Amino acid sequence: MADLETLTAADFPAITLDDVRAAAERINGAVVRTPTLKSQTLSEMVGAEVWLKFENLQFTAAYKERGALNALLLLDDEAKSRGVIAASAGNHAQGLAYHGKRLGVPVTIVMPKTTPQVKVSQTASHGAEIVLFGEKFDDASAHARQLEKERGLTFVHPFDHPHIAAGQGTVALEMIEDVPELDTLIVPIGGGGLLTGMGTAARGIKNDMRLVGVQAELYPSMYAELNGVDMACEGDTLAEGIAVKEPGLYTRRIVAQLNDDIVLVAERHLERAVSLLLQIEKTVVEGAGAAGLAAMLAHPDAFAGRKVGLVLTGGNIDTRLLANVLLRDLARSGRIARLRIRLQDRPGALFKVMKLFDEKQVNIIEIYHQRIFTTLPAKGLITDIECEARDREHLDSLVDSLRAAGYMVTTVELA
Secondary structure, rough: OOOHHHOOHHHHHOOOOHHHHHHHHHHOOOOOOOEEEEEEEHHHOOEEEOOOOOOOOOOOOOOHHHHHHHHHHHHOHHHHOOOOEEEEHHHHHHHHHHHHHHHOOOOOEEEOOOHHEEEEHHHHOOEEEEEEEOOOOOHHHHHHHHHHHHHHHHHOOOOOOHHHHHHHHHHHHHHHHHHHOOOOEEEEEEEHHHHHHHHHHHHHOOOEEEEEEEEEEEHHHHHHHHHHOOOOOOOOOOOOHOOOOOOOHHHHHHHHHHEEEEEEHHHHHHHHHHHEEEEEEEOOOHHHHHHHHHHHHOOOOHOOOEEEEEEEEEOOOHHHHHHHHHHHHHHHHEEEEEEEEEEEEOHHHHHHHEEEHHOOOOOEEEEEEOOOOOOOOOOOOOOEEEEEEEOHHHHHHHHHHHHOOOEHHHHHHHO
């Protein structure tokens, strides 16, 4: 990075296809050459050819290794000996730490104090020095910049640098080499480094390649920037890997030149995409990594009939969160449900309801009674029954049966 240190991010020169190809040669053999495979089931589901690039199979489970390694290899010997620093609570931290240890480059990672312990431990396991500072990422980033100056370290930005973008662009080189007929790439956008690199490589090879970025509705930072609108960036998104409030100065300039469109996806589409990839492709993908498929689920008409390449950008998802996502998807599909039933508070009332569940062969998971906190008369009660059905039709059959027997039934819906 030494040749670019005197420039600000906004002034960095645009990368070229040759830069990406040089990065590919540089990192060859040190990152996994992940497969690009067609998903027949997903293709039929969305009405387009869907090709998946399994970047969740990298050693640290994310494409971030590519840019981090390219940046490390471009340091001069003096900078390597002093070491590097980054602010990250996610995949960039792990990729930089892993390859820094492998190359003998000291790595310091500044993380907010609120970072989950599992992420701290995973990054530390790769040999990095971990500094916990501040409550928010902005606090950690500012502290990293301060330590950069105090310790004479080189700051390795997670996205806003041409060396990082060139490394990320190698994903597109491999995809097009494996599947030359691709005509569309859907790329998740956080800070914009991946689309900057992939878009440069793809357009350099196929000038008519359609490039579509995707962001979570809760964090539409690049979308708002390029469309000149003011949109809030906040909330607990499943796609925390692309939950960036401020896109890069360098990347926003390049993305503005390259992209054909940026689409936004709701949380329900992100959850559905994570669940489908596990059920159909038997692969674990984090929310940000599933954003490309979420875009096709949310906007199917925009991609109908096209040959679409999706990058499964990361596989680091908390197991408890994954369990919640899978259960919520079962609820949306009608395979599990919570039915709220109004009963009279008298002996045998619940038994009569249970008989109908038995007749319909619907499994009961949990039962909750509510007598106190309800607007019903004192002799009435509300019963919530969590149950498991074969499918939506099976569940609807039970509800119809309950209503035919005179019960007031409502389904507790998910957002």
